[in-house]
Amino acid sequence: MSVVTNTTTIGAIDAPSRRNTELALVAFAVLISVFAYANVGLALNGELPAGMLGYGLGLALLGGVAHLAVRRFAPYADPLLLPLATLLNGLGLALIWRLDQSERFQALKTFAPAASKQLMFSAVGVALLVIVLIALKDHRILQRYTYISMLVALFLLILPMFFPAVNGAKIWIKIPGVGTIQPGEFAKIIIAVFFAGYLMVKRDALALASRRFMGLYLPRGRDLGPILMVWAFSILILVFETDLGSSLLFFGMFVVMLYVATERTSWIVFGLLMSAAGAVGVATFEPHVQDRVTAWLDPFAGWGKEAASEQMAKSLMAFGSGGTLGTGLGQGHSDLIGFAANSDFILATVGEELGLAGMMAILLVYGLIVERGVRTALAARDPFGKLLAIGLSGSFAIQVFVVAGGVMGLIPLTGMTMPFMAAGGSSVIANWALIGILIRISDTARRPAPAPAPSPDAEMTQVVRP
Amino acid sequence: MNKPLRRIAMFCGILVLALLVRTNYIQYVRADELNANEHNRRVQIERYAHERGNIIVDGESVTGSVETTDGDFKYKRVWKNGPMWAPVTGYSSQAFDSSQLESIEDGILTGNSDQLFFDRTLSMFTSEKKTGGNIVTTLNGAAQRAAFKGLGAKKGAVAAIDPQTGAILALASTPSYDPSVFAGNSMKDSDARQKLLSDKDKPMLNRALRETYPPGSTFKVVTAAAALENGLYTDIDEETDSPLPWRLPLSTNLLQNEGDIPCENASLREALRWSCNTVFGKMSDDLGNEKMIEQADKFGFNEEVFTPVRADASIYPKDNRPQNAMAGIGQASNRTTPLQMAMVASAIANDGKLMQPYMVSQRQAPNLDVIYTHEKEEIGRPLSGENAQKLQEMMETVVADGTGTNAQIDGVTVGGKTGTAQHGLNNSEKPYAWFISYAKTDSGSPVAVAVVVEDGDANRDDISGGGLAAPIAKSVMKAVLDGK
Numbered sequence: 001m002s003v004v005t006n007t008t009t010i011g012a013i014d015a016p017s018r019r020n021t022e023l024a025l026v027a028f029a030v031l032i033s034v035f036a037y038a039n040v041g042l043a044l045n046g047e048l049p050a051g052m053l054g055y056g057l058g059l060a061l062l063g064g065v066a067h068l069a070v071r072r073f074a075p076y077a078d079p080l081l082l083p084l085a086t087l088l089n090g091l092g093l094a095l096i097w098r099l100d101q102s103e104r105f106q107a108l109k110t111f112a113p114a115a116s117k118q119l120m121f122s123a124v125g126v127a128l129l130v131i132v133l134i135a136l137k138d139h140r141i142l143q144r145y146t147y148i149s150m151l152v153a154l155f156l157l158i159l160p161m162f163f164p165a166v167n168g169a170k171i172w173i174k175i176p177g178v179g180t181i182q183p184g185e186f187a188k189i190i191i192a193v194f195f196a197g198y199l200m201v202k203r204d205a206l207a208l209a210s211r212r213f214m215g216l217y218l219p220r221g222r223d224l225g226p227i228l229m230v231w232a233f234s235i236l237i238l239v240f241e242t243d244l245g246s247s248l249l250f251f252g253m254f255v256v257m258l259y260v261a262t263e264r265t266s267w268i269v270f271g272l273l274m275s276a277a278g279a280v281g282v283a284t285f286e287p288h289v290q291d292r293v294t295a296w297l298d299p300f301a302g303w304g305k306e307a308a309s310e311q312m313a314k315s316l317m318a319f320g321s322g323g324t325l326g327t328g329l330g331q332g333h334s335d336l337i338g339f340a341a342n343s344d345f346i347l348a349t350v351g352e353e354l355g356l357a358g359m360m361a362i363l364l365v366y367g368l369i370v371e372r373g374v375r376t377a378l379a380a381r382d383p384f385g386k387l388l389a390i391g392l393s394g395s396f397a398i399q400v401f402v403v404a405g406g407v408m409g410l411i412p413l414t415g416m417t418m419p420f421m422a423a424g425g426s427s428v429i430a431n432w433a434l435i436g437i438l439i440r441i442s443d444t445a446r447r448p449a450p451a452p453a454p455s456p457d458a459e460m461t462q463v464v465r466p
Numbered sequence: 467m468n469k470p471l472r473r474i475a476m477f478c479g480i481l482v483l484a485l486l487v488r489t490n491y492i493q494y495v496r497a498d499e500l501n502a503n504e505h506n507r508r509v510q511i512e513r514y515a516h517e518r519g520n521i522i523v524d525g526e527s528v529t530g531s532v533e534t535t536d537g538d539f540k541y542k543r544v545w546k547n548g549p550m551w552a553p554v555t556g557y558s559s560q561a562f563d564s565s566q567l568e569s570i571e572d573g574i575l576t577g578n579s580d581q582l583f584f585d586r587t588l589s590m591f592t593s594e595k596k597t598g599g600n601i602v603t604t605l606n607g608a609a610q611r612a613a614f615k616g617l618g619a620k621k622g623a624v625a626a627i628d629p630q631t632g633a634i635l636a637l638a639s640t641p642s643y644d645p646s647v648f649a650g651n652s653m654k655d656s657d658a659r660q661k662l663l664s665d666k667d668k669p670m671l672n673r674a675l676r677e678t679y680p681p682g683s684t685f686k687v688v689t690a691a692a693a694l695e696n697g698l699y700t701d702i703d704e705e706t707d708s709p710l711p712w713r714l715p716l717s718t719n720l721l722q723n724e725g726d727i728p729c730e731n732a733s734l735r736e737a738l739r740w741s742c743n744t745v746f747g748k749m750s751d752d753l754g755n756e757k758m759i760e761q762a763d764k765f766g767f768n769e770e771v772f773t774p775v776r777a778d779a780s781i782y783p784k785d786n787r788p789q790n791a792m793a794g795i796g797q798a799s800n801r802t803t804p805l806q807m808a809m810v811a812s813a814i815a816n817d818g819k820l821m822q823p824y825m826v827s828q829r830q831a832p833n834l835d836v837i838y839t840h841e842k843e844e845i846g847r848p849l850s851g852e853n854a855q856k857l858q859e860m861m862e863t864v865v866a867d868g869t870g871t872n873a874q875i876d877g878v879t880v881g882g883k884t885g886t887a888q889h890g891l892n893n894s895e896k897p898y899a900w901f902i903s904y905a906k907t908d909s910g911s912p913v914a915v916a917v918v919v920e921d922g923d924a925n926r927d928d929i930s931g932g933g934l935a936a937p938i939a940k941s942v943m944k945a946v947l948d949g950k
Contacts, residue, residue: 103538104538256474256477259470259473259474260467260470260471260474261467263467263469263470300503300505303505313503313505316492316496316500317500317501317503317505317506317508319489319492319493319500320492320493320496320497320498320499320500320501320503320506321497321500321501321506321508322493322497323493323494323497323501324493324494324497333507333508333511333538336507336508351489351492351493355493356489356490356493356494359489359493360486360489360490363482363485363486363489364482364486366482367478367479367482370478370482371475371478371479374471374474374475374478375475377471378468378471378472378475383467386467386471387467390471390474393478394474394478397478397481397482398481400481400482400485401481401482401484401485404485405484405485405488408485408488408489408492409488409492410484410485410488
């Protein structure tokens with residue numbers, strides 16, 4: 001197996017599998033989460049919480065099962081992706097459990113403890129990751145489903161339109177007995193598959209068969225048309241469902257993948273222009289968006305008058321009160337933000353209770369996941385894998401930026417969830433699946449190329465026959 | 467495809483970097499500003515998270531803190547005998563902020579004051595439970611009780627001062643309120659406060675400091691002081707130039723006296739003894755508006771007084787001649803707080819020296835270390851010692867053998883002046899009964915007091931400073947003297 005005969009430059013050298021590193025890091029991630037539980041319990045009640053063992057074991061089991069699946073089905077996968085996701089998921093569980101203990105939350109009519117559900121959803125997510133690893137022997141299989149993916153993604157996006165809006169956004173579907181699902185989270189992955197498959201086929205046409213227009217190279221309509229339509233369609237749906245975060249995400253993912261596929265900088269310019277036009281257009285007729293923008297410009301101006309503004313101001317105050325080192329888990333008041341404190345605004349709890357130090361650590365963990373994803377894209381040997389990996393990790397990065405930037409007041413709040421940390425089944429499950437696909441691609445990318453089959457002809461020339 | 471990939475990696479790096487910069491900006495640069503934001507409920511939560519310090523009278527606290535179970539505020543303020551002490555302490559409510567001493571000394575009471583910095587730092591290391599410091603007041607429990615009891619169901623106010631130091635001994639206002647009823651944060655507290663606010667008797671008004679009344683005849687001592695200080699008259703037993711009847715300047719109206727009293731050319735002593743309107747009205751007119759203002763200012767008029775609780779400014783305004791003449795007998799546009807009249811009486815009793823009135827004698831750290839002690843401070847000399855003694859003689863005659871006999875205390879020299887202030891359109895409403903006085907022992911005067919009673923239940927003709935207000939003043943003075 002140690003033959004250096006690979007055509008790509010990265011991953012050519014016989015990569016060590018690093019499975020033991022991964023196991024140690026997963027154990028570390030679980031340990032940190034258990035400490036977080038202990039910290040919350042001690043701060044709130046002065047004793048170790050009763051559920052600590054349960055959640056700890058549950059998380060350890062999830063990490064362990066995922067690790068074994070990776071060890072068995074993707075032995076050469078990137079060793080960081082799984083531990084990082086486990087850490088975020090574990091910390092998220094501890095934070096959600098901490099918010100469950102809030103008396104202010106418990107006084108709300110809509111209160112239902114979210115931590116145990118979140119553990120269950122995490123289990124489903126890890127199960128999905130295992131399924132991805134087992135069923136998807138090679139990520140290139142997904143290429144076959146390019147157009148089916150398009151249909152499925154559009155179906156998933158249209159579906160919530162037939163269900164009532166929740167908190168101003170029509171992004172949920174309600175299935176009796178199961179609960180609510182956010183199909184958009186899954187559509188994100190599926191549409192990445194479509195983009196990757198389509199762009200891989202059409203990338204040469206898009207990049208080369210183009211006409212020059214105002215200094216920009218524009219591709220032919222028949223190449224760009226379908227993808228532009230799908231993209232525009234999904235954006236339109238999302239705008240009508242007032243799911244702004246997701247439309248931004250889809251748009252960003254589209255531009256990134258198009259740029260990578262065509263290697264033309266003009267796409268970036270083009271994309272930025274279009275997004276600016278789109279943003280202005282949406283903002284002029286959508287009051288929901290206008291509220292968000294005014295709340296972003298001066299969060300304290302709308303205090304007592306406007307819910308969006310007040311929520312934003314409360315979030316900023318939560319971050320501010322954390323200061324450099326934070327109040328310590330369980331000792332802050334981030335629950336003042338209200339019902340969204342454990343979903344959209346979970347990062348405010350990190351900011352308040354773990355402080356600037358904790359925030360930087362969490363943001364770097366997210367940054368590392370993105371970095372490992374981009375690295376996977378670089379290492380991938382096939383264009384489809386490259387495109388899919390960069391699509392997924394790019395969308396992950398954009399989602400983190402949009403959510404974190406939103407709750408910190410860097411950009412207008414758009415209402416998405418922090419991957420892995422926020423309470424919410426769809427998000428956790430979809431992101432585990434996303435990690436599963438990245439792990440699969442990285443396994444393929446890092447797997448040493450098989451030794452070339454011995455060529456009988458070559459042998460013939462070497463052997464001097466008597 | 468790797469070149470654009472590397473660029474995307476950089477782009478993602480920039481996104482993360484932007485978030486890192488932003489989190490540093492709001493959690494480090496803007497943290498203080500956000501923490502000080504008025505909407506930040508954490509400030510209130512922290513504020514009520516530990517026991518508030520107490521306000522001390524006679525070595526015992528008149529306040530306390532109780533632990534509450536509902537809501538996120540842990541401790542609630544309670545007051546012992548709230549209605550009696552409310553004019554001194556003010557209120558401190560979880561929902562409705564605070565007032566007076568509870569507000570002004572909030573830093574010490576919550577323990578957040580910069581003056582307590584070392585104390586706080588120390589207790590951080592010894593991990594003691596954080597508590598607030600105490601405010602030691604100058605009030606005299608017995609005098610306050612006497613004042614509150616004396617006012618009883620009547621509407622009115624009492625202010626008593628130690629003339630030699632300026633220490634406030636009693637500060638009562640009725641009808642009063644119990645700040646405990648709205649100290650919390652519930653609907654019940656909100657309703658209770660709303661009820662107090664809409665009460666037409668204004669129980670939350672601190673009448674001793676924040677209500678100005680026409681001073682009526684008690685103002686004649688100020689007019690007399692002006693006459694003596696300006697040399698209009700020097701001998702208090704010499705005849706004044708006062709015709710009877712006396713016509714108001716620039717007017718056809720004759721100034722009346724209350725009843726048939728010997729006021730024609732009466733000496734200062736006699737004029738004060740009988741409370742002659744004609745004599746003092748003419749005296750004010752002879753002195754003129756400017757000199758009257760000057761004298762009133764010396765006693766502290768036309769300026770807010772900080773005890774440290776703010777008292778409204780008493781007014782002696784610029785005015786025309788007839789109004790100035792009427793102001794000389796306290797019946798025109800001049801208005802005064804009870805505290806101000808107590809200051810007038812105390813300056814006379816203290817041989818002309820006016821001391822800064824104050825009610826906080828010490829601030830204590832939570833460990834009872836004294837971090838501040840009030841030093842008595844003279845803020846002016848409204849009249850010379852000689853003239854002060856002349857006025858004392860006149861006021862003592864009023865009590866010994868004049869309109870103020872109800873304030874006599876056995877074995878003690880008491881000086882006083884009654885007042886019955888007409889008010890309302892054409893004097894249609896029931897008048898205010900005033901009495902200002904001081905008691906004097908061999909070692910100077912320990913107490914000066916001003917009492918005002920609004921529309922007592924008595925018949926109009928029975929309302930007089932001597933009848934309604936003097937007994938209250940007497941009981942307050944007696945309470946102080948008995949405590950000596």
